[in-house]
Amino acid sequence: MIVMDAPTYPPAAAFEPPVVAPRPLSVRNYSAAELMRMPAAWAVVVKHLPGIKMMVANEQAKAMTETMTVADFAVFIGGDSPAALAAIDAELSALQAPAGAAR
Amino acid sequence: MNRSPFLHPDRRQLLLGTAGAAGLVLAGPGPVAAAGPVAALKVGRGQPFDLGWRFQRGEGTGFEAPGFDDGAWRRVDLPHDWSIEDLPPAPGRDPADLKGPFDRKAEGKTATGFAVGGEGWYRKRFHLASAPPGRVEVLFEGVYMNSEVWLNGHRLGAHANGYTPFAYDLTPYLSPTGENVLAVRVRNLGRNSRWYSGSGIYRHVWLDVLPEAARIQRWGVGVVTQALGDAGARIEIGTRLDDLSPGLTIVSRVRDDHGRIVWEATAPAVADLRQTLTLGRPRLWSPEAPNLYVLETELRRGATVLDRTETPFGVRIVAFDAARGMTLNGAPIKLRGGCIHHDNGLLGAAAYDAAEARKVALLKARGYNALRPSHNLFSPAFLAACDRQGVMVIEETFDTWRKPKVPQDYSIAFDADWKTDLAAIVLSVRNHPSVVMYSIGNEIPGRNSPEGVELQWRLANEVHRLDPTRPVTAAINSFPGPLVTPSTETARAGAGGVTDHAAAVFLDVVGYNYKLADYEADHAQAPQRVFFGTESLPADVFAIWDLTDRSPWLVGDFVWTAMDYLGEAGIGGSNLAPATMNKTMAGLMPTGWPWVNAFCGDIDLIGNRKAPAFARDVVWGLSPLEIAVQRPPPEGKVDVPRHWGWPDELQSWTWPGAEGKPLTVRVYTSGDRVELRLNGVAVATKRVTAADLKRVELQVPYAPGVLEAVAFRGGGEIGRRQLVTTGAPAAVRLRPERPTGGAGRGDVSFVAVEILDAQGRIVPDLARDVRLSIAGPAELAGFGSANPLAVGGFGAAVAQTWNGRALAVLRGAGRPGRVRLQALSPGLAPGSADVLLA
Numbered sequence: 019m020i021v022m023d024a025p026t027y028p029p030a031a032a033f034e035p036p037v038v039a040p041r042p043l044s045v046r047n048y049s050a051a052e053l054m055r056m057p058a059a060w061a062v063v064v065k066h067l068p069g070i071k072m073m074v075a076n077e078q079a080k081a082m083t084e085t086m087t088v089a090d091f092a093v094f095i096g097g098d099s100p101a102a103l104a105a106i107d108a109e110l111s112a113l114q115a116p117a118g119a120a121r
Numbered sequence: 122m123n124r125s126p127f128l129h130p131d132r133r134q135l136l137l138g139t140a141g142a143a144g145l146v147l148a149g150p151g152p153v154a155a156a157g158p159v160a161a162l163k164v165g166r167g168q169p170f171d172l173g174w175r176f177q178r179g180e181g182t183g184f185e186a187p188g189f190d191d192g193a194w195r196r197v198d199l200p201h202d203w204s205i206e207d208l209p210p211a212p213g214r215d216p217a218d219l220k221g222p223f224d225r226k227a228e229g230k231t232a233t234g235f236a237v238g239g240e241g242w243y244r245k246r247f248h249l250a251s252a253p254p255g256r257v258e259v260l261f262e263g264v265y266m267n268s269e270v271w272l273n274g275h276r277l278g279a280h281a282n283g284y285t286p287f288a289y290d291l292t293p294y295l296s297p298t299g300e301n302v303l304a305v306r307v308r309n310l311g312r313n314s315r316w317y318s319g320s321g322i323y324r325h326v327w328l329d330v331l332p333e334a335a336r337i338q339r340w341g342v343g344v345v346t347q348a349l350g351d352a353g354a355r356i357e358i359g360t361r362l363d364d365l366s367p368g369l370t371i372v373s374r375v376r377d378d379h380g381r382i383v384w385e386a387t388a389p390a391v392a393d394l395r396q397t398l399t400l401g402r403p404r405l406w407s408p409e410a411p412n413l414y415v416l417e418t419e420l421r422r423g424a425t426v427l428d429r430t431e432t433p434f435g436v437r438i439v440a441f442d443a444a445r446g447m448t449l450n451g452a453p454i455k456l457r458g459g460c461i462h463h464d465n466g467l468l469g470a471a472a473y474d475a476a477e478a479r480k481v482a483l484l485k486a487r488g489y490n491a492l493r494p495s496h497n498l499f500s501p502a503f504l505a506a507c508d509r510q511g512v513m514v515i516e517e518t519f520d521t522w523r524k525p526k527v528p529q530d531y532s533i534a535f536d537a538d539w540k541t542d543l544a545a546i547v548l549s550v551r552n553h554p555s556v557v558m559y560s561i562g563n564e565i566p567g568r569n570s571p572e573g574v575e576l577q578w579r580l581a582n583e584v585h586r587l588d589p590t591r592p593v594t595a596a597i598n599s600f601p602g603p604l605v606t607p608s609t610e611t612a613r614a615g616a617g618g619v620t621d622h623a624a625a626v627f628l629d630v631v632g633y634n635y636k637l638a639d640y641e642a643d644h645a646q647a648p649q650r651v652f653f654g655t656e657s658l659p660a661d662v663f664a665i666w667d668l669t670d671r672s673p674w675l676v677g678d679f680v681w682t683a684m685d686y687l688g689e690a691g692i693g694g695s696n697l698a699p700a701t702m703n704k705t706m707a708g709l710m711p712t713g714w715p716w717v718n719a720f721c722g723d724i725d726l727i728g729n730r731k732a733p734a735f736a737r738d739v740v741w742g743l744s745p746l747e748i749a750v751q752r753p754p755p756e757g758k759v760d761v762p763r764h765w766g767w768p769d770e771l772q773s774w775t776w777p778g779a780e781g782k783p784l785t786v787r788v789y790t791s792g793d794r795v796e797l798r799l800n801g802v803a804v805a806t807k808r809v810t811a812a813d814l815k816r817v818e819l820q821v822p823y824a825p826g827v828l829e830a831v832a833f834r835g836g837g838e839i840g841r842r843q844l845v846t847t848g849a850p851a852a853v854r855l856r857p858e859r860p861t862g863g864a865g866r867g868d869v870s871f872v873a874v875e876i877l878d879a880q881g882r883i884v885p886d887l888a889r890d891v892r893l894s895i896a897g898p899a900e901l902a903g904f905g906s907a908n909p910l911a912v913g914g915f916g917a918a919v920a921q922t923w924n925g926r927a928l929a930v931l932r933g934a935g936r937p938g939r940v941r942l943q944a945l946s947p948g949l950a951p952g953s954a955d956v957l958l959a
Binding site for chain 1: 345346347348349350351438439440441450451524526564565566567568569570571574575578579582583585586589590591592593598599600601602603604605606607608610611612613614620623624626629635638703705706709764
C-alpha cells in the first residue's frame with residue numbers, strides 16, 4: 019500500500035487586491051479592446067494585420083475583444099507567425115502605454 | 122438502468138417496516154411504472170416523481186391554479202425536452218424552413234442548432250392519503266430554465282439556472298384532503314445559450330416524504346479519503362443534520378462492492394457530525410479499477426429510521442505538482458480528456474440514465490479517461506456512470522459570470538444566484554470519486570479586470586470553503602492583463618507573494634483553451650504552474666500528445682469535442698472551397714441553415730467513430746494503424762477543414778466515379794513505415810518519421826477492390842487494415858446494442874440501423890429512407906442519423922440513414938416484454954430484431 023496524505027486546498031483568509039506589475043504594451047499583454055481604445059496602437063496592429071478589422075467587427079468576436087488579445091485573433095486570420103507578432107510588438111514598444119492602463 | 126445496488130436500490134425508496142413510518146404509509150400501490158394522473162406516495166427519501174405529468178407548450182394564465190382543468194394537456198413522463206420534439210406545421214411558412222424540431226428562423230440560430238425554446242408548463246397531481254408527515258420536499262435535478270413552481274396554487278419559488286438542482290419544501294402547502302397539484306412554469310426565452318440547451322424538466326424529479334422534520338441535510342454527507350497508509354485508508358465522514366430534536370442517533374455503515382459491511386458506527390445525532398474510520402486493505406478507485414464503496418447513513422429515533430441516504434464513494438487520492446504532474450494514488454497519470462455538451466443527440470437534452478451511461482461508455486471505449494462536461498453541471502446519472510466506468514471529470518460550474526456572452530444568458534441571474542448555485546454543484550458532486558477538479562468558469566469575459574480578479578478569488582475561495590479536497594481551475598483562452606502578486610492572506614495555500622497572470626492567480630491548476638503554442642514558453646516563465654489543455658483543436662491531437670507525454674507539468678488535454686452535439690452548428694467538418702482561395706479564410710467560411718450539429722467530435726451524434734477518432738486511436742495506442750480516404754472534391758475545389766474541423770475522410774474504398782483518379786489516403790500509425798496494396802499489388806510506401814507525428818498521406822489511383830495498409834516498425838509488421846469496395850445496398854440490418862433493456866418509462870435501449878450490401882458489409886456514404894415499426898411494450902423515443910444537416914425530426918417512424926447508418930432509441934412502456942422491431946426500405950431486404958425489456 020502506498021503511503022500518502024491527501025492534499026488540501028483551504029480557503030484564504032480575506033481578499034486584498036493583489037499588487038500589480040507594470041506591463042509593456044504588446045499584442046499579448048493587452049486585450050484587443052484595450053489596444054482598440056489606443057488609436058496609435060490600433061493603427062500599428064491594423065497596419066500589420068489588416069484582416070483583424072473585419073474579424074473584430076463580427077458580433078461574436080466583438081464580445082471577446084475584452085478578454086482576447088491580438089495574438090489570439092491573429093490565429094484566425096493567418097497572422098500568428100512569431101515574426102509578424104514581433105514586428106507589431108516592436109512598433110508598440112515605441113509607443114507610451116497610457117497612464118493607468120495597468121492597474 | 123441503474124441496476125447497481127449502489128445507485129438506485131429498492132431501499133432508497135422505502136423506509137417501511139419501521140414503526141414510526143408505518144402510520145404514514147399511503148393508500149394504493151407504490152410508485153407506478155405506467156404514466157397516470159395520480160401517483161400514490163409512500164414514506165421515503167428520493168422517491169421517483171417522473172411519471173404522470175401533464176404538459177402544455179405555450180404560455181397562459183391560471184395554469185398554476187389547483188382547479189385548472191389540464192385534461193386537454195399532453196401526458197408526459199420525465200425526463201422531457203420539448204425542444205427536440207417536431208414543430209407543428211406553420212401556415213404561411215415555407216416547409217423547407219421547418220425540419221422536425223429545427224426552424225430556420227429560430228432565435229438561437231446556429232448557436233442552438235436552430236432549435237426553438239419558448240415557454241412550457243407542467244402539472245402533476247399526487248396523492249398523500251394520511252395526515253401531513255413531518256417533511257415533504259421535491260427535488261428537481263435540472264430544469265432548463267427560469268422555472269417557477271407552485272403547490273396547490275402557492276408559489277414556492279423560482280430558479281434561473283438551467284443545470285443546477287433545486288428543492289422546495291412542500292410541507293406547509295400540502296392539502297389536507299390529500300389531493301395535491303404541483304405546477305411548473307419553464308421559460309427558455311431569448312438568446313440565452315451558446316449551444317443546444319433543451320427545454321423543460323429534462324432531468325429526474327424526486328420526492329422526499331419523511332415522518333419528522335428532522336432529516337439528513339440535502340447533500341449533507343461528505344466522504345473524504347484523507348490518507349493512504351500501511352494500515353489502510355483513513356476516511357473522514359461528515360454528516361450534517363437539519364431540525365434535530367432530542368433522542369436521535371446516527372448510524373453510519375460502509376459496504377464494499379459486494380455489499381459486505383466493512384465498518385459501522387452509531388453516534389448521538391448532532392448538527393455537524395465528524396467521524397473518522399480506517400478501511401483496511403481498501404480497493405482503490407482508478408480508471409482501470411473503478412472500485413466503489415457505499416456509505417449508508419440512517420437517522421434514527423430508537424429503532425425507527427426517520428431518514429436514510431446512500432452515498433457511493435471511492436477511495437483515492439489525487440495530487441498535482443509541476444515536477445510530477447498529476448498523480449492518482451501516487452502513480453502519474455495524464456488526463457486523456459474530451460469536452461462534451463449535455464445533449465443526447467436524437468433524445469435532445471433528456472437525461473435518461475441509460476443514455477448518459479452510454480455516452481460515457483462510448484468515450485471510455487475510445488480511450489478517454491477524463492471528460493469535461495461543458496460548461497455546466499451534468500446529471501447525477503452521468504456522474505454516477507463516470508464513477509462506475511472509471512472516467513475522471515472536470516466539474517465545470519459556469520460559462521458566464523457577470524458579463525453576458527449572449528443577451529439573456531445566466532449573467533442576468535449571476536449576482537443573485539451564484540453562491541447558491543455553486544453550493545448546489547459542489548455539495549452535490551463532492552462524493553463522486555470521478556470528480557478530480559472544479560472549474561469556476563469557461564472563457565469568462567472580464568476575468569482579467571480588477572473586478573474579475575476579485576470575483577475569481579470569491580468563486581475559487583467559496584469552492585475551497587465548500588470542498589477543500591480538490592483544486593480549482595478555469596478554462597482560459599487568453600491571458601491579457603497584468604502580472605499580479607497576491608498577499609499571503611489572499612493567495613491560495615503556498616502561493617502568497619508568487620507573481621502570476623491576473624486571470625490565473627487564484628487557480629490551483631490552470632486550464633488553457635487553444636494555447637498549445639504558448640505552453641512551453643509559459644512553463645519557462647512560470648515553472649511552478651501546473652496546467653492542462655481545457656480545450657484544444659482536433660487537428661492538434663498529434664502535437665499536443667507529443668508534448669504532453671513528455672512534460673510532467675502538462676497534465677493532460679481535453680479536445681473540443683469528444684462527441685458531436687446539437688448547436689454551435691458547423692464549427693467542425695470542412696468546407697469545399699475554390700482551389701484558389703486562401704486556406705485560412707476558407708476554413709473560416711461560416712455555415713448556417715440547415716446545419717444543426719457542431720460536427721467537431723471524434724464520435725458522431727449517434728455514437729459511431731468519425732475520422733478524428735481514427736487518429737486518436739493511434740495517438741493513444743488503442744490501435745497501431747488506421748486509414749481513411751479523402752472524399753474526392755469536385756473539379757476546381759479543395760476540401761478545407763474548418764477551425765474545429767477535420768478533412769472529409771471516410772474509412773471507405775467505395776468511390777464510384779473516381780476510377781483512375783488519384784485519391785488521398787491518410788495513414789495514422791505508430792509504425793515507422795507503411796505500405797499500401799491495392800488488390801494485392803503494392804502501390805505506395807512511405808517512411809513515417811518522428812516529424813510526421815504519426816500521420817502521413819499517400820496517393821493511390823482508385824480502382825474498386827481491396828485497399829490494404831500494412832504498418833511496420835523496425836522491419837516487423839505491427840498492423841494491417843483493409844478497406845473493401847462494397848456492392849449495391851441490399852438489406853437493412855437492425856442491431857440492438859444490448860439484447861435486453863429496462864422496461865421502465867425512464868429506460869431507453871439503443872438499436873443500430875445499418876444498410877448492408879449482399880455480402881453483409883455496411884454501405885458507406887449512403888442515405889436511404891428506412892421505416893421502422895415496433896410491436897411490444899415500447900415506443901420510439903428517437904430515430905435518426907448523425908447527419909449534421911437537418912433532414913427531419915427524430916420522433917417519426919421514418920428516418921434517413923447517413924453514411925449507411927441510423928439509430929433507433931426505444932423507450933420502455935412501463936411493463937416487461939419482448940419488443941420486435943422491423944425496418945423496411947424500398948428495394949432492400951427488410952431487417953428485424955428483438956429486444957427483451959425487463
